[in-house]
Amino acid sequence: QVQLVESGGGLVQAGGSLRLSCATSGRTFSRYAMGWFRQAPGKEREFVAAISRSAGRTYYADSVKGRFTISRDNGKNTVYLQMNSLKPEDTAVYYCAAVDAWASSSYYYRGTEYDYWGQGTQVTVSS
Numbered sequence: 001q002v003q004l005v006e007s008g009g010g011l012v013q014a015g016g017s018l019r020l021s022c023a024t025s026g027r028t029f030s031r032y033a034m035g036w037f038r039q040a041p042g043k044e045r046e047f048v049a050a051i052s053r054s055a056g057r058t059y060y061a062d063s064v065k066g067r068f069t070i071s072r073d074n075g076k077n078t079v080y081l082q083m084n085s086l087k088p089e090d091t092a093v094y095y096c097a098a099v100d101a102w103a104s105s106s107y108y109y110r111g112t113e114y115d116y117w118g119q120g121t122q123v124t125v126s127s
Helices: none
Strands: 002-007 010-013 018-026 033-039 046-051 058-060 068-073 078-083 092-099 121-126
Touching: 002 092, 018 033, 018 092, 018 121, 033 068, 033 078, 046 068, 046 078, 058 068, 078 092
Parallel strands: 010 121
Antiparallel strands: 002 018, 018 078, 033 046, 033 092, 046 058, 068 078, 092 121
16 A cells, blocks of 8 residues: 655645645555546546656656656655646646556556546646
């Protein structure tokens, strides 16, 4: 079992930046691949970014590529999402998620691949 707690959300103006953190506890953090997802009101949850266990591979949704950066610090048991050049359409509840391993390296974007989820943190971008 692993517990995930997100933080760092808030209200920011368009063009601004936020850094989300997801602190984990429980089993060894380095054994988990991690992902960030988001869900806006009235919309389905969508993939944002993912990172492999060793941080050797990162993946991004097209909508955030070039603006967001996922990273992890296995020594601090934490995964981060640096969000720059924020847009109003980035407004959502952001969730981090963990899995021992993706069934396939091409499945990183599937929410169903992940076994553990945090409670979410709200990000609101004003225009």
